[in-house]
Each structure stands twice: as C-alpha cells, then as structure tokens.
Amino acid sequence: MGSAWKNLPEELSEPARQLAEELRTIKDAAGLSLSELASRTHYSRASWERWLNGKRVVTEQALDALIAAVDCDGSALRALWERAVTAPGEPAEPSAQDAPAAEPVSGPASDTPVGASAGEPEEALVTGQTPEPAPVAWWRRPATLLAGAALLAALLVLVGLRAVRHDGQQRAAVVPPPTAATTSPVATASPAATTPAARPIPATPTCQAIGCDHKDPKYTGCGKDARTLHTDVIGKVVIYLRYSQTCQAAWAAITEGEPNDFATIIDSTGDSEQALIHYGYDNYSNMLNASDPTIGFHLCGHQPAGDLCTSEVFDLAAVVASTPIPIGPASPPPGTGAGAATTPATDPTTAPAPAPAAATDAPTPS
Structure with a gap:
C-alpha cells in the first residue's frame, strides 16, 4: 500500500x-x-x-x-x-x-x-x-520506512501531550480548596469567572462575500446589520436563516434548544456550516458566501422531537430589498439560564429578529 x-x-x-x-x-x-x-x-x-x-x-x-x-x-x-x-x-x-x-x-x-x-x-x-x-x-520500500518514522514521531508527540495532561492533573490536585469568595452565587454568576477574556468585536465589518466564507459573523462585525430572512420551528426549538447585507454572507442560528440540538445552513453547491448548542439554549454557525444570487440556502434542524429542513431561498439581497425586515435582536427567549457556548442570547448573531409573514410562512418565537 x-x-x-x-x-x-x-x-x-x-x-x-x-x-x-x-x-x-x-x-x-x-x-x-x-x-x-x-x-x-x-x-x-x-x-x-x-x-x-x-x-x-x-x-x-x-x-x-x-x-x-x-x-x-x-x-x-x-x-x-x-x-x-x-x-x-x-x-x-x-x-x-x-x-x-x-x-x-x-x-x-x-x-x-x-x-x-x-x-x-x-x-x-x-x-x-x-x-x-x-x-x-x-x-x-522508502515510503514504508518514512511512514514508520512518521508514526514513531506521532506516538512520541501523543505521549508528550498525555504527559503534559497528567502533570496538569497532579498540579490541580494540590490547588488549595476554593474560598468563600469563589463559591458564592455572585462569583459563579459573573461572566468573567466562567468565560475566557472576550474577543474584540470590530466597529465595522472586516470581510465581504467570499472573504467571509466559514468565518464567525460576530467577530468579523457582520452581526451588526444581521437580518432574519427565514424561521422555522421543530418542537420548541426555533431555527433561523440570518443574513448580513454589508458582508453579503449568511449563517444559521438556533434558540430555545438544549445541548446537542443543532441547525445547519446548506447552500445549493453543498457547502455547509453548523450551529451546535454546546450548553445553554442557543448558538449560531459560521458564515457562507451569499453574494451569488443564483445560489440558494436552506436550513436543517435537529432535536429529540425530530428533524426538519426548510425550502431554499435564493438572492438574499433581493429578499432584503423587497421586504421591510427589521435589523437587530429579537426579544430574549423566555426563562433564564446561560447563553450559548460562544455568545450571550442578546447578541445580534444568536438572538435574531423573527422574520415577518411576508418573508416566511414559518412560526416565529414568542
């Protein structure tokens, strides 16, 4: 071989x-x-x-x-x-x-x-x-010898990584017990205590069209003018097709869900990105290039209640131009709890505004 x-x-x-x-x-x-x-x-x-x-x-x-x-x-x-x-x-x-x-x-x-x-x-x-x-x-077989050398090097790297993890576990074992300040309800509820340092969000978008392909809509600034062009409901979960006219890019979002629920945006060329809920009740996906009006987009969602895929939407820029869809986040979902793994629910990328009846026949969140 x-x-x-x-x-x-x-x-x-x-x-x-x-x-x-x-x-x-x-x-x-x-x-x-x-x-x-x-x-x-x-x-x-x-x-x-x-x-x-x-x-x-x-x-x-x-x-x-x-x-x-x-x-x-x-x-x-x-x-x-x-x-x-x-x-x-x-x-x-x-x-x-x-x-x-x-x-x-x-x-x-x-x-x-x-x-x-x-x-x-x-x-x-x-x-x-x-x-x-x-x-x-x-x-x-020179290729076999090279493959054997590569496998040996890979095993050495793997052993080194496991040794680092084992050393980290030993150090964690000698960490002093938490103080009252670190176990109080106020301390555990603080975002700074539970999430890494926030990444900066640019004042203006940093990409457009193909340059936004497979990138994060929040940290490229594309979420600032995000619009919801389509929504649908699976059980109690709501999935969204989101679009930035400035960035000419689209992405999927999901809310009202639970960990392991997900929504996937798929274009007519077959490229896709997924919004998977790691914890909390919402998340959003990376973007796909939406500058070509001949390429359509649809969503597929999954949760224990079942699976669902929406119909394709083409020429997203024309949909925005012909429909007065508001910019900005919708009302926060009912109930309380942590946000998605990457952003809070009130961020424009993960709490999209529901589309009006003219844009879609799907139900919208309350």
Whole structure:
C-alpha cells in the first residue's frame, strides 16, 4: 500500500502543519474512520478531509466538538490551534465553486464519500492510498520506512501531550480548596469567572462575500446589520436563516434548544456550516458566501422531537430589498439560564429578529 496520509501542502505554515499532524494523530489513536469522526462531532466528512489534509485550519467549534468526542489533551490542542490561526501563511479559504458537496453525517447516502468511486475505500479521501502492482520487501520500500518514522514521531508527540495532561492533573490536585469568595452565587454568576477574556468585536465589518466564507459573523462585525430572512420551528426549538447585507454572507442560528440540538445552513453547491448548542439554549454557525444570487440556502434542524429542513431561498439581497425586515435582536427567549457556548442570547448573531409573514410562512418565537 502507499503512504498512510497525503503529504501536507508545502505552503502550510509550521503551526498549521503541527495542528494538522496532531489532528491526524488523534484520529488514528482513537481508531475512528472518517465517517465515525463525522458522526461523533456532527461535522461532515468533507470538512474533516479538508482539515486533516491542511487545506483549511479547523474551526474553533469543530475543535471543541472533537475534544468533547475523543480522549485528547484539550488545552494543548487549543494552544496549537491558537498558534495556527494567528500564524502568517494560513491556508486560503476556498471559493464557493471549489467547496465540496454537503454530506449527511449518517444514513445510506453517506456510505461513499464525495469524489470517491463506489469501490474505493472511504479513507482514500484523507489517506490517498493506492494499490501497488506487486508486493515488495519492506526494507526496499522508502515510503514504508518514512511512514514508520512518521508514526514513531506521532506516538512520541501523543505521549508528550498525555504527559503534559497528567502533570496538569497532579498540579490541580494540590490547588488549595476554593474560598468563600469563589463559591458564592455572585462569583459563579459573573461572566468573567466562567468565560475566557472576550474577543474584540470590530466597529465595522472586516470581510465581504467570499472573504467571509466559514468565518464567525460576530467577530468579523457582520452581526451588526444581521437580518432574519427565514424561521422555522421543530418542537420548541426555533431555527433561523440570518443574513448580513454589508458582508453579503449568511449563517444559521438556533434558540430555545438544549445541548446537542443543532441547525445547519446548506447552500445549493453543498457547502455547509453548523450551529451546535454546546450548553445553554442557543448558538449560531459560521458564515457562507451569499453574494451569488443564483445560489440558494436552506436550513436543517435537529432535536429529540425530530428533524426538519426548510425550502431554499435564493438572492438574499433581493429578499432584503423587497421586504421591510427589521435589523437587530429579537426579544430574549423566555426563562433564564446561560447563553450559548460562544455568545450571550442578546447578541445580534444568536438572538435574531423573527422574520415577518411576508418573508416566511414559518412560526416565529414568542
């Protein structure tokens, strides 16, 4: 057989290369196929193929889903990710035309990866394995020797990461017990005590169209003029199609839900992004380029009450121009509790304004 993994792109920055190699090591150590990895994290096989082959740096939400799904050193992995996303030479975002078709996480349709023939192994998307005409002695196979060296290096990295985690656990064991100040209701309710330092939100949007593809609408400033173009209800969960006219980008949002409920935005080329509730009751996804009026968008939502997909909406800019849809957040959802994993419910990206009847026939939140 050929090498176990495709070679990473030469132009990849060193931090991004280290992150991709660590993701490969974690996948191999967990013994997961590409389909099993997609099923556990709720992200498509096509997305994991791009991240594992260094075509794009893995998103923060997908990284969190991986840490929750497999046994790995989350803090060390996040440190690698921070260096990768801030390093120059990060892999460029692909255009909408190059985006792979969306794939369901499970079901008969997902048995054969996009771009693979019916008889080709699923992992060929990632590994690029090719048959050889005849067996050759292992000591005459340079690729085998290189693969063995790479596997040994990967095992050493994995052992090092586990040692760091074990050392961190030992240090945590000797931390003095919490004081009354840290256990009081006021202290635990403080956002500063439960969340990391807030990332700055730009005063004006920092991207547009293809430049916004697969980026966070809040931290690019695109949430400032966000509008809700479509809503629908699954049980008690409300899913939203959100759009920024300034950024020419769209994304999904979900509220009134529970952990593991999610909404996915999918365009007519098959590209997708997911809003997964990690904790609390709401969240939003990264963006997709919505500058092409011929590309449609629809939402699919999931929760224990069932699954639902909406009809496609085309030319989002024309929908905004023809419908007086208000800008800004809707009323906060009923009840109390923590917000989504990435932003509070009153932020424009996660608490979208419900669309009027002219924009959609779906129910709107109370």
